Amino acid sequence: MSWHLLGAGSLGSLWAARLSAAGHSVELILRNEQRLADYLRAGGLQVRQGEQTLRHALPAGLAGDPLPIRRLLLACKAYDAADAIASVATRLLPGSQVILLQNGLGSQQAVADLLPHSQCICASSTEGAYRENDFQVVFAGQGQTWLGTSPANAAPDWFGELASAGIPVSWVSDIDSRLWRKLALNCAINPLTVLHDCRNGVLRAHESEVQTLCDELCQLLARCAPEAAIGLHETVWQVIDATAANYSSMYQDVQQGRRTEIDYLLNHACRSAEQHGLPLPALKQLQQRLQQYLQQRGLPCR
Ligand code: NAD
Numbered sequence: 001m002s003w004h005l006l007g008a009g010s011l012g013s014l015w016a017a018r019l020s021a022a023g024h025s026v027e028l029i030l031r032n033e034q035r036l037a038d039y040l041r042a043g044g045l046q047v048r049q050g051e052q053t054l055r056h057a058l059p060a061g062l063a064g065d066p067l068p069i070r071r072l073l074l075a076c077k078a079y080d081a082a083d084a085i086a087s088v089a090t091r092l093l094p095g096s097q098v099i100l101l102q103n104g105l106g107s108q109q110a111v112a113d114l115l116p117h118s119q120c121i122c123a124s125s126t127e128g129a130y131r132e133n134d135f136q137v138v139f140a141g142q143g144q145t146w147l148g149t150s151p152a153n154a155a156p157d158w159f160g161e162l163a164s165a166g167i168p169v170s171w172v173s174d175i176d177s178r179l180w181r182k183l184a185l186n187c188a189i190n191p192l193t194v195l196h197d198c199r200n201g202v203l204r205a206h207e208s209e210v211q212t213l214c215d216e217l218c219q220l221l222a223r224c225a226p227e228a229a230i231g232l233h234e235t236v237w238q239v240i241d242a243t244a245a246n247y248s249s250m251y252q253d254v255q256q257g258r259r260t261e262i263d264y265l266l267n268h269a270c271r272s273a274e275q276h277g278l279p280l281p282a283l284k285q286l287q288q289r290l291q292q293y294l295q296q297r298g299l300p301c302r
């Protein structure tokens with residue numbers, strides 16, 4: 001059974017390369033004729049890990065191609081997910097399965113609403129990859145990816161193929177809770193690294209600010225995903241220490257003038273707090289400061 005990949009960027013290329021190297025058929029769906037021509041000229045996807053660079057000449061096509069899709073990996077940014085899926089919706093067979101690799105929350109529901117006849121599988125990943133050039137990806141950090149459905153279902157029969165292709169995956173029954181936990185970590189760390197213009201580790205110097213945000217995020221999690229609140233403060237500090245020398249993904253997006261995923265992280269947290277009638281002043285103020293900062297740099301604040 002073949003896989004299709006929509007969103008041949010950092011994380012998606014990493015998945016496609018491993019599946020293909022393990023003998024699975026994978027076809028890329030590229031955005032337009034120009035991207036397809038660029039890809040064909042590049043001669044495939046290139047993935048570098050340490051000293052080793054491998055090229056994977058995977059077949060590629062466009063969203064409008066006629067072949068039906070049974071298994072799709074959606075690996076674009078959260079803000080592109082709904083438009084991307086709409087472009088292939090008519091090709092998805094009834095009962096098809098779609099893995100959603102987006103960080104944050106909100107895009108998964110938007111996609112699921114467009115696909116009433118497919119099964120959407122959400123993912124939360126701590127793997128790290130970045131693009132050096134078009135179709136050239138660096139595998140920068142080992143990690144883990146948790147997958148599951150909401151409401152919980154058994155793992156699909158092909159799930160073992162992912163692990164045997166070397167993708168470190170676990171099937172979980174609490175994917176919502178894991179997505180909320182990751183969202184909370186990202187809300188406690190990423191916006192502050194942007195506003196203080198710093199690496200993650202420097203947040204040790206802003207301890208009370210981080211603690212206040214964690215207090216409020218715990219109040220929000222208590223309403224939305226109570227298990228995700230357990231030990232949040234400790235985990236935030238562990239992540240800050242373990243990634244002290246790194247710049248957060250949001251920091252890197254801003255530095256490179258790229259749109260951030262704020263709408264699926266901090267904005268989503270603030271919207272959810274409002275829906276629950278929960279006043280979270282520090283989180284709200286953080287959102288206002290970050291939105292102002294982004295606006296001043298000509299970047300979208302959603
Ligand atoms: P990326 O920007 O490197 O890749 C996204 C790709 O999707 C791009 O190549 C873009 O051209 C393509 N795309 C967008 N819309 C499209 C469309 N309509 N048709 C075809 N292609 C389209 O992004 P990424 O870093 O791989 O991140 C993807 C998601 O995974 C994000 O939500 C991110 O937060 C999450 N994530 C990334 C990492 C990482 O290390 N890169 C780690 C964990 C989670």
Ligand code: KPL
Pocket residue numbers: 185186189190200239243247248249250
């Ligand atoms: O996920 C992260 C990111 O940079 O997006 C960490 C390292 C956890 C910081 O929030």
